[in-house]
Each structure stands twice: as C-alpha cells, then as structure tokens.
Amino acid sequence: MTDDDPRARDGGIGPAEWLAMNRTGSFDWDLDTGTIDVDASGLLVFGVPPDRFDGRPTTLVARLDPAERMRLDHVVRTAVTGGHASYSAHFPIPQDDGTPHWTHVLARILRDGDGRAHRIVGAVRDTTAEVSHAAFVQQLEKRREMQTSIVERTTHALSRAVTVDDVTASLTGPGGLARLGADGLALGLVENGSLNVIALSGDSLDVLDGLRTRRLDRGLPLAEAVLSGRPRFVSSFASLGRDFPELAPYLDHLPFRAACYLPLVAQARSLGGMALFYRGRTAFTADERNLALGLAAIVAQSLQRAILFDEERELATGLQETMLPRRIPAISGGEIAVRYHAAWSGRQVGGDWYD
The missing domain is CATH 3.30.450.20 (PAS domain)
Structure with a gap:
C-alpha cells in the first residue's frame, strides 16, 4: 500500500x-x-x-x-x-x-x-x-395507513363474494367506491371477442351506457388496457379525448380529472379490465400506481373464482334439469308424492336426492 x-x-x-x-x-x-x-x-x-x-x-x-x-x-x-x-x-x-x-x-x-x-x-x-424527520414520517405513515386500509377493506369485502354478481355488488354497493379510494368505477369482462361492461358506479357515469358492449379493439382506453396487458394512468381528460376520439363526446359530461385503466389478469388469463375515476387527483405517484395495480390483482383473483363458480353452477343446473322427470306419473287408485332435496355448498359426500 x-x-x-x-x-x-x-x-x-x-x-x-x-x-x-x-x-x-x-x-x-x-x-x-x-x-x-x-x-x-x-x-x-x-x-x-x-x-x-x-x-x-x-x-x-x-x-x-x-x-x-x-x-x-x-x-x-x-x-x-x-x-x-x-x-x-x-x-x-x-x-x-x-x-x-x-x-x-x-x-x-x-x-x-x-x-x-x-x-x-x-x-x-x-x-x-x-x-x-417527524413531519415526513407522519405524512408517509398516514399515506401508507390509508393505502393499507384500502387493500384490507377491499380484500375483506371481496372475500365473501361467491358469484360474479357478488363481486360487482361488493365494488358498486354501499361503501364500494370508498373502499377503493375512488370516485367512479367501470368493470368489464371479456366474452366471445367483446368487452362487456357489467358495472358502472359513480356520478354521471351512466352517460357511458351506450358503450357497455363493444367489440374488443383499441378504440376505447379500457379495451386498450385489456389488449395490451398494461395499465394506463390518465391525469388529463383532454389528452384522453385526443387519444380516443370516440370517447371525446362523453368526457365533458364526466366530473372527473384523472383515471386509471387496469387490465384484470389471473393465472395468465385475461378476464377483462377495471377503470377507476378520481375527481381531485391530477397525478399518480409511484405508490398510488402500485396500489391501483394491487387492487386490480385482488379484483382479478375474485373474478376468476366467481366465474368458475358460476360456470360450475350452470353446469350443475343443466344436469339437474336433464335428470329430473318431466312429469309425475298417475296411478289409478293411488297418489304419488315426490320429494326433491338439492345439494348445498359445503357437502363432501353425496348430491341431490330425489325420492
């Protein structure tokens, strides 16, 4: 050295x-x-x-x-x-x-x-x-507590959702928007090459009713997020109108200043998309973007479970309809009584009973 x-x-x-x-x-x-x-x-x-x-x-x-x-x-x-x-x-x-x-x-x-x-x-x-520094830590902790509360409340509400209708009710029912920390919501599912908006919640969002069911293309921001698999964070509705001319006529009727369009993906399967709208926000910090992505992941997982449940229930209902007799036979001099008891969720053995 x-x-x-x-x-x-x-x-x-x-x-x-x-x-x-x-x-x-x-x-x-x-x-x-x-x-x-x-x-x-x-x-x-x-x-x-x-x-x-x-x-x-x-x-x-x-x-x-x-x-x-x-x-x-x-x-x-x-x-x-x-x-x-x-x-x-x-x-x-x-x-x-x-x-x-x-x-x-x-x-x-x-x-x-x-x-x-x-x-x-x-x-x-x-x-x-x-x-x-106390002021910085307090501000940071307050923001983190709010974000943690949003995740916990949303997760808790969706944990009780069984069907797709249950999921939409959790997101759009009383307190749904508050749990998400947003002022408006649109939820769409991919079905047979189309994007069907199954839920709209928030002031003035009913003006978008005419766009509920559309072919899945890049003409609208929610569909574009679904097709690309990438979120879009919008801090200016004017720029949104320039990028999506078909949406421009509706923007003047919406009281929001910012929005995020999030793809809903679960186990590599594209289920649809979710849009969150905000009145007072004009920008998204890194933490806020990550929070929105986390919420999208939670909603996607809940929807995946609900879609599977609805598909299984539809299959079971169809099977029941084909197996049950169309009519009760008549016997001269006697009466026939029929008892049908459907299986219920949670049973480990057995199914429907028909005596």
Missing part, C-alpha cells in the same frame, strides 16, 4: 469498508435461476444473518410486512415486464426489537438483445436517519 492509496490516508479503510460503515450494500439477482447474491453489508441492511441466507429473494424480504412485500413485488414486476431500465423502492424492515429500519433499493435491470430481463443489480441502503 502506497501513500497515494486512499486506504493509507484513511487508516486502511477501503471502498467496501466505507460502504459497510454507511450501511450500504449491493446485490446481484439472477432472474434465470431465481437466486440472488447479496454482500455482507446488504444482508446487514435486510437484517438477515449471513449464515442463514440461502440465496432466495423470499428469504431476503421475509421480515417485511405482507402488504409491503406485495407493494415491493409490484414495483419490481412492473419494472421488469414494462421494459424499464431501472427501479427504486423505499420500505421499512422491522428489526428484532420491533422498530422499523427504512431501506432504499436502487436497481438496474439488465436485458438481452431481445429485451428480456435476465439480471438485476443494485444497491441497498439503510435510510432510517434520512426519514427520521
């Missing part, structure tokens, strides 16, 4: 040591193998002992609250599937004593010649000291 070496002037401390002292680490995530390599400083930030780390991303974020894990997953997934070159995320990691350590991840997505993401490299940093 020479006098010109920076480590000589700093008591033998090199770049790696400086990063560790400042609680900054690095990671290298191989998307092909699903493994992630994190240096000792990075594991320290995540609160994972080096001897307990197995190279899996899920182990790295095991301490995070489930809602935070879902939000972080949406950030990464949106960046990877959306063709982005990088992403950043800010989240708290609970420590052993229960206090949160705020963590910032800044990552770069490496892609091959075809644009496919195969590797993510980045840095992770403990930013607890930077967010300790």
Whole structure:
C-alpha cells in the first residue's frame, strides 16, 4: 500500500469498508435461476444473518410486512415486464426489537438483445436517519395507513363474494367506491371477442351506457388496457379525448380529472379490465400506481373464482334439469308424492336426492 492509496490516508479503510460503515450494500439477482447474491453489508441492511441466507429473494424480504412485500413485488414486476431500465423502492424492515429500519433499493435491470430481463443489480441502503424527520414520517405513515386500509377493506369485502354478481355488488354497493379510494368505477369482462361492461358506479357515469358492449379493439382506453396487458394512468381528460376520439363526446359530461385503466389478469388469463375515476387527483405517484395495480390483482383473483363458480353452477343446473322427470306419473287408485332435496355448498359426500 502506497501513500497515494486512499486506504493509507484513511487508516486502511477501503471502498467496501466505507460502504459497510454507511450501511450500504449491493446485490446481484439472477432472474434465470431465481437466486440472488447479496454482500455482507446488504444482508446487514435486510437484517438477515449471513449464515442463514440461502440465496432466495423470499428469504431476503421475509421480515417485511405482507402488504409491503406485495407493494415491493409490484414495483419490481412492473419494472421488469414494462421494459424499464431501472427501479427504486423505499420500505421499512422491522428489526428484532420491533422498530422499523427504512431501506432504499436502487436497481438496474439488465436485458438481452431481445429485451428480456435476465439480471438485476443494485444497491441497498439503510435510510432510517434520512426519514427520521417527524413531519415526513407522519405524512408517509398516514399515506401508507390509508393505502393499507384500502387493500384490507377491499380484500375483506371481496372475500365473501361467491358469484360474479357478488363481486360487482361488493365494488358498486354501499361503501364500494370508498373502499377503493375512488370516485367512479367501470368493470368489464371479456366474452366471445367483446368487452362487456357489467358495472358502472359513480356520478354521471351512466352517460357511458351506450358503450357497455363493444367489440374488443383499441378504440376505447379500457379495451386498450385489456389488449395490451398494461395499465394506463390518465391525469388529463383532454389528452384522453385526443387519444380516443370516440370517447371525446362523453368526457365533458364526466366530473372527473384523472383515471386509471387496469387490465384484470389471473393465472395468465385475461378476464377483462377495471377503470377507476378520481375527481381531485391530477397525478399518480409511484405508490398510488402500485396500489391501483394491487387492487386490480385482488379484483382479478375474485373474478376468476366467481366465474368458475358460476360456470360450475350452470353446469350443475343443466344436469339437474336433464335428470329430473318431466312429469309425475298417475296411478289409478293411488297418489304419488315426490320429494326433491338439492345439494348445498359445503357437502363432501353425496348430491341431490330425489325420492
């Protein structure tokens, strides 16, 4: 080591040591193998002992609250599937004593010649000291509490939905829009090459009744989101009218200033789309975009279960109609009594009874 070496002037401390002292680490995530390599400083930030780390991303974020894990997953997934070159995320990691350590991840997505993401490299940093200012923390916590409440209330309401009608009732019934944090909603399902809007909720949205059933094409923003599989966040209805001339005549009758159009996809199956409308909002932060994507995922999962239930019930009803006798035979000198008892949800053995 020479006098010109920076480590000589700093008591033998090199770049790696400086990063560790400042609680900054690095990671290298191989998307092909699903493994992630994190240096000792990075594991320290995540609160994972080096001897307990197995190279899996899920182990790295095991301490995070489930809602935070879902939000972080949406950030990464949106960046990877959306063709982005990088992403950043800010989240708290609970420590052993229960206090949160705020963590910032800044990552770069490496892609091959075809644009496919195969590797993510980045840095992770403990930013607890930077967010300790009371006003900032209170504002951030208030926003996160509101977002968490929206997710929890929507999930709870949809957990009781069995049929597609139940799902629409949960979204459009009393308190439905408030649970979503929106002022208006449109919900459409893909059926035989068409997009059928099965629910409209919100002031003045009835002006869109004429557009409820249309061939699935890119002439309207909701259909465009379904076909592309990508959300569209709109902060100017004027621009929406320019991009979709067929919708322009209706926009003056709507009291909204912003909207997001979200594809509904469950297990790689495109079910339809959902539009959320807002009166007071003119922009969408990264957190608000991720929240909207999370809500779309919840609704899509509920719709998938409901569609399957409706299909099975329709099949069962048809089977019942074909098996039951058309008429009760008449016997001279006697009477015939018939008792039919239909099976009900939850039985493990047996079915309908006909005596």
